[in-house]
Amino acid sequence: xxxxxxxxxxxxxxxxxxxxxxxxxxxxxxxxxxxxxxxxxxxxxxxxxxxxxxxxxxxxxxxxxxxxxxxxxxxxxxxxxxxxxxxxxxxxxxxxxxxxxxxxxxxxxxxxxxxxxxxxxxxxxxxxxxxxxxxxxxxxxxxxxxxxxxxxxxxxxxxxxxxxxxxxxxxxxxxxxxxxxxxxxxxxxxxxxxxxxxxxxxxxxxxxxxxxxxxxxxxxxxxxxxxxxxxxxxxxxxxxxxxxxxxxxxxxxxxxxxxxxxxxxxxxxxxxxxxxxxxxxxxxxxxxxxxxxxxxxxxxxxxxxxxxxxxxxxxxxxxxxxxxxxxxxxxxxxxxxxxxxxxxxxxxxxxxxxxxxxxxxxxxxxxxxxxxxxxxxxxxxxxxxxxxxxxxxxxxxxxxxxxxxxxxxxxxxxxxx
Amino acid sequence: xxxxxxxxxxxxxxxxxxxxxxxxxxxxxxxxxxxxxxxxxxxxxxxxxxxxxxxxxxxxxxxxxxxxxxxxxxxxxxxxxxxxxxxxxxxxxxxxxxxxxxxxxxxxxxxxxxxxxxxxxxxxxxxxxxxxxxxxxxxxxxxxxxxxxxxxxxxxxxxxxxxxxxxxxxxxxxxxxxxxxxxxxxxxxxxxxxxxxxxxxxxxxxxxxxxxxxxxxxxxxxxxxxxxxxxxxxxxxxxxxxxxxxxxxxxxxxxxxxxxxxxxxxxxxxxxxxxxxxxxxxxxxxxxxxxxxxxxxxxxxxxxxxxxxxxxxxxxxxxxxxxxxxxxxxxxxxxxxx
Numbered sequence: 233x234x235x236x237x238x239x240x241x242x243x244x245x246x247x248x249x250x251x252x253x254x255x256x257x258x259x260x261x262x263x264x265x266x267x268x269x270x271x272x273x274x275x276x277x278x279x280x281x282x283x284x285x286x287x288x289x290x291x292x293x294x295x296x297x298x299x300x301x302x303x304x305x306x307x308x309x310x311x312x313x314x315x316x317x318x319x320x321x322x323x324x325x326x327x328x329x330x331x332x333x334x335x336x337x338x339x340x341x342x343x344x345x346x347x348x349x350x351x352x353x354x355x356x357x358x359x360x361x362x363x364x365x366x367x368x369x370x371x372x373x374x375x376x377x378x379x380x381x382x383x384x385x386x387x388x389x390x391x392x393x394x395x396x397x398x399x400x401x402x403x404x405x406x407x408x409x410x411x412x413x414x415x416x417x418x419x420x421x422x423x424x425x426x427x428x429x430x431x432x433x434x435x436x437x438x439x440x441x442x443x444x445x446x447x448x449x450x451x452x453x454x455x456x457x458x459x460x461x462x463x464x465x466x467x468x469x470x471x472x473x474x475x476x477x478x479x480x481x482x483x484x485x486x487x488x489x490x491x492x493x494x495x496x497x498x499x500x501x502x503x504x505x506x507x508x509x510x511x512x513x514x515x516x517x518x519x520x521x522x523x524x525x526x527x528x529x530x531x532x533x534x535x536x537x538x539x540x541x542x543x544x545x546x547x548x549x550x551x552x553x554x555x556x557x558x559x560x561x562x563x564x565x566x567x568x569x570x571x572x573x574x575x576x577x578x579x580x581x582x583x584x585x586x587x588x589x590x591x592x593x594x595x596x597x598x599x600x601x602x603x604x605x606x607x608x609x610x611x612x613x614x615x616x617x618x619x620x621x622x623x624x625x626x627x628x629x630x631x632x633x634x635x636x637x638x639x640x641x642x643x644x645x646x647x648x649x
Numbered sequence: 650x651x652x653x654x655x656x657x658x659x660x661x662x663x664x665x666x667x668x669x670x671x672x673x674x675x676x677x678x679x680x681x682x683x684x685x686x687x688x689x690x691x692x693x694x695x696x697x698x699x700x701x702x703x704x705x706x707x708x709x710x711x712x713x714x715x716x717x718x719x720x721x722x723x724x725x726x727x728x729x730x731x732x733x734x735x736x737x738x739x740x741x742x743x744x745x746x747x748x749x750x751x752x753x754x755x756x757x758x759x760x761x762x763x764x765x766x767x768x769x770x771x772x773x774x775x776x777x778x779x780x781x782x783x784x785x786x787x788x789x790x791x792x793x794x795x796x797x798x799x800x801x802x803x804x805x806x807x808x809x810x811x812x813x814x815x816x817x818x819x820x821x822x823x824x825x826x827x828x829x830x831x832x833x834x835x836x837x838x839x840x841x842x843x844x845x846x847x848x849x850x851x852x853x854x855x856x857x858x859x860x861x862x863x864x865x866x867x868x869x870x871x872x873x874x875x876x877x878x879x880x881x882x883x884x885x886x887x888x889x890x891x892x893x894x895x896x897x898x899x900x901x902x903x904x905x906x907x908x909x910x911x912x913x914x915x916x917x918x919x920x921x922x923x924x925x926x927x928x929x930x931x932x933x934x935x936x937x938x939x940x941x942x943x944x945x946x947x948x949x950x951x952x953x954x955x956x957x958x959x960x961x962x963x964x965x966x967x968x969x970x971x972x973x974x975x976x977x978x979x980x981x982x983x984x985x986x987x
Binding site for chain 1: 658660717718719720721761763764765852854858929930931932934982983
């Protein structure tokens, strides 16, 4: 079952959470009372990640906790933290969404993520190339689930009033008219009627900023693709690499594309995905001014997709720097990039995000257990978030801020850069 | 944010359209189709009299008008290549100016509109347009032409279709009064302001919403033009005003009596670099427009043109409740029909 590998990602931790759920938030229970624990010995392995380097720092004095005490008439507990929240026009039981998972075989193996995300009621993004690669409806191929199958699987499980489906489109698949197909399909009437359909304009992705989609296809599929894509033959007889164009954006092109989305799909929420480019702050500002309901930012450490190793190592801003450059006060910012636990999610909220995206973590969790893996992982994230937020003397997600963070090397927040 | 999000989503009733055996034997249908025939003949007479050449245009091609407002295109498997049914003839109209300075066509279009359009009473998934393009014309020239054409066609109906109008209980005097005066030309911004002043929360940077369009149409005494829609609401071929960046040199003709838009038109972009840039602004990948860009790159004249929805015009002139009544075999979004 588990053919999935996620190098450089705390895969074993995620797998444990997918098996054990909230129990995995703590050290192994059988060690309780017999072992002592200090700091994460594995932390050095993740050195270099600015967000991992940050610590969440509760204060001794907590006027926020006093306010909650007065409100409740008793001492507040971690279970009093309200995680349910709205972002980008959608409601979610916690400030978490499932990031776009593309058409690659890894993401296509199962509809389990869709079902579990639906059951949880967390918003789910459907990757931009799912329809062009896997088709719009059923493909009959067990490994390539069409876009609508994913929507169906999600909606079947979805509770009232929560969640939503976010469908991406990039420059390349404008040819496939993904949004037009979705918007006029009877299958999404329920989502449209309840304001739970969103479209996300994709400008690029974390793992390969500035490049378009890269997909390995069989040699037999290569003829006919050359008109539309660049084709790289990496080996003599093996599969060939199909490279999509990334699309050209200027401020005006970007602004007008957002205007057109709002004009053309008045019943759909408008999201925009930015890759970790150096002008990410400016781009987010343009998007919000043009009317985007949410801007998602993928750090260079994010991405489920396939990318040249040089891009993975050397290209794009890390998520922490992206968040530093975006003035999140100006609109709804969503962030993803190596999110797998509650502390990283809370750190992202403290850095200005309204919600955190689970990408690889969701894939690994479902790979570990296709029936309940994602639900258990999210259960663990939920418990951790409540514990941490209450420890900070806060009881709602929008109360978290830069004051809750400490950086060993001197953190500079957005305001003082 | 647009307000459409907050309204209930309506889906069509399966039995909305009567079956052909009832529809086609209805005297009202016959009267409507004869009026439509007269409108087409009147339009032809008017346009040919002005020196325009009628052309017959493709039904399928590698690319078509990307359109807007969420309508999707119908794909055709053309010997292994993905072709499209025409959603409008705009690309071919511009190219045709290399042959004739003034041209027109009565062109069929297929637009698989969002399902909620089935309740607007003015959308069809399959419809015809009286499509006109004139080289070196301005927006004002195009609006003059629309106005003249509508007046001529309506007069032809009044002169030739008295019995049919009587069957439909349509007052010919009222029709003539509608087209007696010049049609007003009102900026889009003014229409938005007026809607808002009247309590309708119309968004500024977008199309006039369907419900709002019906509202302003209901209040109108005569057909009128809305001019200068914002960029981001229309296709890449509508020319941006050099004087007012962000505003297009385009127009819609709005009919009175709640009928809404009859016609869209514009001065066109004809410069290669501008067209490519505008394609990107409308989210398009220019590569699929290869044949059109090859034409443009080698030079096409500036132009202005428009398309009048034939069924919409018929609906208004015949005084019908809904546009589907203006065609023998209507196709409404989401409704399975012959």
